[in-house]
Amino acid sequence: MxxxxxxxxxxxxxxxxxxxxxxxxxxxxxxxxxxxxxxxxxxxxxxxxxxxxxxxxxxxxxxxxxxxxxxxxxxxxxxKPVHDWIQHFEQLWTDHLAGIKETAETTARDLAARNRSAPGHQHDSKE
Amino acid sequence: MxxxxxxxxxxxxxxxxxxxxxxxxxxxxxxxxxxxxxxxxxxxxxxxxxxxxxxxxxxxxxxxxxxxxxxxxxxxxxxKPVHDWIQHFEQLWTDHLAGIKETAETTARDLAARNRSAPGHQHDSKE
DNA sequence: ATATTATATTCCTATTAGGGAATATGTCAA
DNA sequence: TTGACATATTCCCTAATAGGAATATAATAT
Known part of the structure; x- marks a missing residue:
């Protein structure tokens, strides 16, 4: 397409x-x-x-x-739409960057844990 | 291509x-x-x-x-490149918008003037 | 009128995008 | 090992891109 x-x-x-x-x-x-x-x-x-x-x-x-x-x-x-879209990453490349990385690693650990216990499907979206 | x-x-x-x-x-x-x-x-x-x-x-x-x-x-x-590119239009869609329009019209007038003297053509006013 | 200038459009073509389906690779579990 | 699961890759297809060349349209000048 x-x-x-x-x-x-x-x-x-x-x-x-x-x-x-x-x-x-x-x-x-x-x-x-x-x-x-x-x-x-x-x-x-x-x-x-x-x-x-x-x-x-x-x-x-x-x-x-x-x-x-x-x-x-x-x-x-x-x-505007482009601006708006890009805008909401603004925070990510300033000081929040470190925080995000941390979150990422935490999530990774979570996933690993979940996999160990519930192998396969069982990743619900947290929110 | x-x-x-x-x-x-x-x-x-x-x-x-x-x-x-x-x-x-x-x-x-x-x-x-x-x-x-x-x-x-x-x-x-x-x-x-x-x-x-x-x-x-x-x-x-x-x-x-x-x-x-x-x-x-x-x-x-x-x-970042996207952000940077979009960034420099920032001013244009705020209060500067009016100013830009004015500039545009000025430029149009300039063009008309240049045409009259140089490349042998003119197109006055606009619209 | 014709000529000239400014811009838009059409036709052609090589390249590529992205979806679908099938398959390959990789990882874990029993 | 076999089998189930997770992800990546390949092949085939159609649609659409953007450049080039030629042409069309429009406005102005002489």
Missing amino acids: ARAATTSDIFNAIAEPRRREIVDLLARGYCRDVSELVRKLKLPQPAVSKHLRVLRTVGLVTVHKAGQRRLYELNVDEL | ARAATTSDIFNAIAEPRRREIVDLLARGYCRDVSELVRKLKLPQPAVSKHLRVLRTVGLVTVHKAGQRRLYELNVDEL
Whole structure:
């Protein structure tokens, strides 16, 4: 079934490095039109347009016409889900890290114990 | 040329929803062995093992053996690049949003000016 | 009108993803 | 040993990716 469509999932949309570069450039306020992106990214124009299409489809960018150019604008809000997801690991790589490791080892010991007594299935989820 | 390999790029590794679920479960300290993941995710065991392999390859998880089980541990540090990338949009979706929009319009005006003088084209105002 | 510039789309293709099924490997128990 | 369990790997399949080349569409200039 292949991967989730890049055109329907933000996580997939930003999985492509070029598209992240585009997002970066747009975030800085540079490169509002396609030609400039082409120049900076040193990619063929069709490639850039195609990436922009993906970004448009997931709603990460919006366009408005300015003469024969298309000015692209970043819609940062669409990155929220990624932010939120990554956010809840925040604590894990700060001081909590040590604590987590400890928990892990404890759990490991628990499991071992459980296995010794109840071989096979008997791992209920604690909560 | 297809996409970047899920096995070499963190962004691709976490693009797959199931893998994110696995990461979530591991982060909480639940589901340290494969069977438990299988049960919670309601996925066939080979599928889970395959996802775990991807996560292992990018370094997001590590395994250690505990009897016939494999205990998986999350290596949160590998999420740092994602965190860092998303981080620098932080300001954009708070109060800075308005400011950014303004900047955008200014840039548009700049572009118009540059076009008038240089590459022989213009596209004034916007919209 | 035609030419030129800016951008988007289509077609083609090699590569890959991830599910399913079957099988292999590894570990423990009787 | 055999057998049950836990996990990993392999093979096959279909869908979808992203690049390249060519072309289409749109706006502007002359």
